[in-house]
Amino acid sequence: MVRPGQQWWRDAVIYQIYPRSWADSDGDGIGDLPGITQRLPHLTYLGVDAVWLSPFYTSPQRDGGYDVADYRDVDPLFGTLADFDALTARAHELGLRVIVDIVPNHSSSDHPWFQAALASPPGSPERARYLFRDGSDGGRLPPNNWTSMFGGPAWTRITEADGSPGQWYLHMFDRSQPDFDWTNPEVRDELEDVLRFWLDRGVDGFRIDVAHGLVKYENLPDTDLTLDANVDATALAPMWDQPGVHEIYRSWRRLADSYAIEGQDADRILCAEAWVLPGPALAQYVRADELHQSFNFEYLMTPWLTADQRAAITDSLAQADAVGAPQTWVLSNHDVVRHATRLGYPQRPGLQRIEGIGADDPQPDAALGLRRARAATAVMLALPGSAYLFQGEELGLPEATQLPDEARQDPTFARTDGKSKGRDGCRVPIPWEGDAPSYGFGPGGRSWLPQPPEYADLAVDRQRDVPGSTLELYRQLLALRRKHRLGRGRLVWLDDQPHDVLAFRVESDEGAVTVLANPGGSPLPLPAGAQILARTGTPGTAGQVDPDETVWLNG
Template identity: 60%
Template sequence: MIYQVYPRSFADHDGDGVGDLPGITSRLPYLAELGVDAIWISPFYLSPMADAGYDVADYRDIDPVFGTLDDADSLIATAHDLGLRVLVDLVPNHTSDEHAWFEQALAAAPGSPERERFVFRDGRGDGSEPPNNWKSVFGGIAWTRVTEADGEPGQWYLHLFDTKQPDLNWHNPEVVEEFHDILRFWLDRGVDGFRVDVAHSLVKDPELPDWEQRAVMAGADDEPLVHGDLGPMWDQDGVHEVYRGWRRVLDSYNPEGDPARDRILCAEAWLPTQERTMAYVREDEMHQAFNFHYLQAAWRATDQRRIIETSLVAAEEVGAPTTWVLSNHDVVRHASRMGLPVGSPRPNGIGVDDPQPNAVLGLRRARAATAMMLALPGSAYLYNGEELGLPDHTALPDGVRQDPAFHRTQGEETGRDGCRVPMPWVADQPSFGFGTGADTEPWLPQPLLYGPLSVDRQEGVAGSTLELYRTLLRLRREHDLGVGGLEWVTDLGGMPLPAEVVAFTNARADGPAVTVVTNLGDEPVMVPQDRDVLVCSGFLHTGADGQRLLQRDTTVWLA
């Protein structure tokens, strides 16, 4: 069980309105009590923050807004004392344009070793046109022209994301070795692994051929991702050799091969098929890859059964555990997403003028989906605040938005700010206890509805989403569900289950089975009286004959 901490939005210790490493450290006991095994921390490196820290100026230092290297060491040590492992985010596709290497490249001449660390090319024709027609993930063209030392317009550099995020040249051995050294730097400080940003990029087709589509990264509703043709900037075969090298570095920190001492790699790779995703977790590459196919699956029984089955089969073929995830810092929170009509395209953010989710329905479905997910064998990732049932902030004013996707598309894409709003901890404190500054506003405004969802309003409250998560995680651990085996269930108590119900058992070979039933249909499902209810995402209703009934959009675990 791995919990994603988005540092800007988790806890603000110094009262400047932005979360920081001491703030995370102060809340680690909360995470230990929640019942997770590890935390993954989004980037905290030195950065001009053009993309919330995913534009790194120095991979070996902490941005002052988050703290210091000493603060990072303290966080890691405290987490380990509490039995929590620590994964840090690594951003290898691009640096910041304020990274020393890129500044050296701008000062150097075309064809120089400094420019070979990045993707610089001469323009077409007289040099005034970009080298090819690639488009940025964040909108606009994927090339920016530089001014040379003599003051004349010169070469162009590639940036699949923002202008301030120049892509590295992974055909250059110097880049390869630099990242091996960055891995060692953080491993020597005690981190337990890395989440790898945009892991399916890095290597580009060296010919840089034209590509008519936009360079999509995160969304199966985009045509290239649906049809499996991502273009020459994604999922090139050469990227796998990069990760074989990384795996050798990590394995060198565990020469005895003790599983308890493994340092791990997890890939963020939005790919069209399970098979392409699983290629990243072959025996000599990464350990895990996010299961975005599961995140994207519609809330229909047929879709849920299919994605669970295909995920388990694909992972088994490469001998890796599958992963399960419903929310993260790049997608609309599932408590909001699941309040939209079933089968709706997944939006990149929700604005005040967009169709609004049904908040009650969304939370009900989100609780049921989480209860089903946490009963599945494999690893699962949680996103900070989902244990409180937080929705997206769907009414953020345009003037406070910071996502470059919003600005580079002139607002055509709402962007990811709505899922990154700071955590509420104490309902009757300024910023709901997120920060210590009484007069300091958080970096993104919180909606008023976050107050009743604050940690202090849910702790110890039977039926609250926070207590549901704590119960699910405790039972998952007690029953070893993460390392169990799944078998589908078609009848319950001798009664055939409707097609709109997803039901399975999860058990270790030497342990008792847990039966999990999720009702996605209109008709209630009878729960046998001789089965003990371990946990339910909602409430079991009692029929006229005294029978327990599982209503729509509800999950129950039975012993």
């Protein structure tokens, strides 16, 4: 689906699947690899270029699979290695590339390495694979004041084999996710071998979890920063974005490049999940000899306001261009509130990251949120570079904001005593058939998280081939994006429009497309003779761009 010989990743549209929530083949209420394989034709219908799979490895599932106990096998919950091979083969038959998650910052506490560390004495080679330290105040207190991103302290004290209180180990996330010590060559060798294992099975790349967290500042000093969801602090904190990560990724890039096939567009790619600000620091991850892509979370958190959108797009393109990389755009994923809900709240200047939403929290304007989400997506898919979509956003799925607390499974909810509702709301299983049990998610009525009743009308079968549906809007935009090669284009701002209109033209070898987005409150007249290619309004009004609508024009 991407033209050969062109470094496919530079303008690819990549679709994220959260395996437990996409399709259930056996009726146990949890999605699996055979279910994904069965539903892959949906992605070719949609028109994306690649699929990214969140973790499916052997895991106790305390953090949705991001706590890996065996990096070289499939958890029985999701299937077998043979199922993975069948999925990869089918995806390649359909022209889809396959990207998988790699979780290098930490393992599960069930991992054999960590179990060996617990059974070994302080100072042993087994403990040297993780960040074990003696406590302060005679061992009674943690080694420093770092806090976990999931709430509470980032250190847990162990009981030694003889029953005495022992050392502490670092976990920047859940206590079941001990951080590796990346100064240890054994750790580096092991994770590179894991990459080879999956590359040898035919994967086309990796999304790197917590890519900015592998290296900690020497001696692990105290910090004055509060480590919650305040991503503005990450570039200044001693546990994030340390210079040593770049040497690791240069080594990984050499490894990935060794799998390229001469004369073919077969690059194996590396994409960073790096919550790093400001933008120039993030751009360092995508220099020519490092990673291919890094998610643009600054753009994700930009409100639907004209000035903020223009500034974020301008800065993002400049930062990527400075290092010769394509920009990578994203609006939703498995860790953030879905943008169809996020944009249903009042928009204020400055970066906005909304935490999970519960039934007792202020609720969004669902209709406004969907209208803005469609408009924002039409802006994103016109921008030069690559784009990532999160499963279900092509259906206009909102966040599940009414989940009962007893159904929540995100460890953030438990570790904060319910103060943070966590990420379950964006992970609810996908509706495929509006009238089927579990909305067609599986052959029975089971679903590991309860599905909101409004998902029935948003199911795939209720939207497919329906003019104006969100599904058909995504298909239309993706087809036009490919036809006009917008991902390979050059953006030019148009300053002949009112100040509250986001107006630009993207020029490529296949022509030009003008984009008019109206986050303002007044209708915008269309230029005389304008030829409309696509519009996000439901329905649009002839001769104008309505508030919270985006229109693509020919030329």
